[in-house]
Amino acid sequence: MGVGGEEKRYAFVVFSDDWGRHASSCQHLFERIGGEHRVLWVNTIGLRGVKADGFTFFRGMEKIRSWLKPMKKVGEDFYIFSPVMLPVFGEGWIAKIHRRLVGVEIRRAMRRMGMEGAILWTTVPTAVDFVGRLGERGVVYYVTDDYHLWPGGDAAKIVRADRELTEKSDLIFACSEVLEDTHRNEKAKTVLLPHGVDFEHFSTLKPEPEELRAIPRPRICFFGLIYEKIDLALLREFALVRPGVQMVMIGPIGTDVSRLEGLANVHFLGAKSYAELPAYLQGMDCFIVPYVSDEETKASGPLKIRECLAVGKPVVARAIPNLEGFGDVVELYGRSEDFVGAVDRALGDGRVEERRERVRGETWESRVETIMRALTEVMGKGC
Template identity: 35%
Template sequence: MTADLVVFGEDWGSHPSSTQHLVGRLARDRRVLWVNSIGLRRPKLNAQDLRRIATKLRAMAGRGRAAAPAPAARRDAHADGPGPARVLAPFAIPWPGSTLAEAANRLLIGRQVRAAMAETGISRPILWASLPSAVSVVGALGERALVYYCGDDFGALTGVDHGPVLEMEARLAAKADLIVVVSEALAARFPGRNVLLLPHGVDGALFSTPVPRPLDLPPGPVAGFYGSISDWLDIPMLAAAARAMPDWSFVFIGPVRTDISTLETIPNVHFLGPRPHDVLPAYAQHWDVSLIPFLDNPQIRACNPLKLREYLASGTPIAATRFPALVPYEAHVACIDPGGDLAMAIREAASDPRAAERRASVSTEDWDARAAVLSAALAKL
């Protein structure tokens, strides 16, 4: 018998994470109750947090409705599966490190989740936690097993209250029947535990099927990046490359979450803003070189970025700084050490015609295959 899932993840319908990719497929043959993020840091009285609080309040006001994925998440994470039977935006207290807040959340969230489980017909589920804050409800839902899906190094992740979150993670990992990790670096953090290494997958059909060139992509040679424009990108290295290659356009797609003033003054640099996930193939296929311009830090050393396999599936040449998850694919990428000469790597990548080999390198790594491995591991619990 296939066990149902109660999943504590980020907000469903946001830009699809690996959890959404996998759960969207696991939901084909099991019921899934998805519980939106509880939060991994104390809120601050700034514009960004106030907007997030307002979004959360709107979601809470409409909680209990069936899942309706946003367009940004619809194509890849959910097109091949029904998605969750229900999405719950719980009323919770986002205060990591507070014993009182955790006790209150155990009561508040537990009551809301149990009610949603009853209405959805879910009993004795596998509890899936992608966020350490879910530790507050472990043992309160009648779950048959606990899975911790560890996709990030929460001790290095930006925007997290590191100390309290790591303490919650340690308690969660100690209780977990299975820990799923996306990289060797994350696996090493849980010695002696039941650990499954499950690297990220890719929707090869989505990224390799030819689509028209976007109208807002500048003409001429383009080096492009999509994803969160955050403090793990090497901004000085990017600025140096853009200045050294004035005949190229440098295009960035995604939300800006770091200081980009150095790049904004360079005339051949363009920030297009966020785009839905299902239109990203059009950009990746039609710019001339895809960029992964990471710094070297603990977060990057533990990461396994989704864009790496998506870029490869598109067939477009790639210029990247070296990081551990890149090692199996270095033969298909123009690589430099962190902080190196990105302009040189871009020129090297642009002259590499091996599009078919790049696509072939990830042809067996689709999300369906990853979900099948995970489903077999869940069946053993």
């Protein structure tokens, strides 16, 4: 019996972030879908523009290395494909030639896997360039962000691609109600698909890493990409007002953090693997999700909220529409000036089991069941 109860298998061509680079929601889903269905995962170019900085340089080198070995098997009937892709899309002649060449390479990879009538699944709107070119049986758009609001991207082109892909999709999954509302159309079935959580991974107790033992308590923690959407000014203010509280930052740095460097109670530990992460998180006393308040964050559905709750420690987060339903177990703040008080209250909240129980049933497996039911309804059974 397949994932979600389907006996017959589907074939998927997936356009998304680079496989294995970070634990995205799409990767969590296809780690489970891929065990029962055929998957060709296409590593794509991001939506942000190219910048002359160290972060972009190292990402570029990662891409070039992946192009040297474009086809990689990661499971039975599960391959990662890294075609040479440039940051061009749309209607220009260079984009058209590029689209044709990449399309040929993807179709060749599909033939190697014996794929016919695959489902084109994408998390990136620019994959609209390949709709109708791969012999797909249908199109699924998995919307996890308001992409045109990402910093550094060509907003006008992304808006057009997003609108066109929405119109051409047969099935749309959205991680938040805001995104669900903005991606409805008469043709496609639209389904709310909140992020899930690997509950056992985050709730199982693990030994404290040696690296944490030198950091006094209490410890508050942010984990994830440290970039423009994190309110670093707010974190600096907190660190100065509460010098006895240690702020632990876990994740890659993608922006200027000089305002926090040098503060005695701020600790940058760098990126940790998905396997390492639970041990670090269990050594914290409170988690913080201090996004800036803008249109992008208001439409988002933070993946890490359920992971924090599975650990069982208190959580303080910027109040956004998608988190309103967690108000009973997450300390939400609307104004920046309320952040310090929210953290103070959270540090005294010992409801570990209540927080864990809140997300125990919201697993990635349950989300895959939702996906398979919707696919069967819209596209019929697998091949």
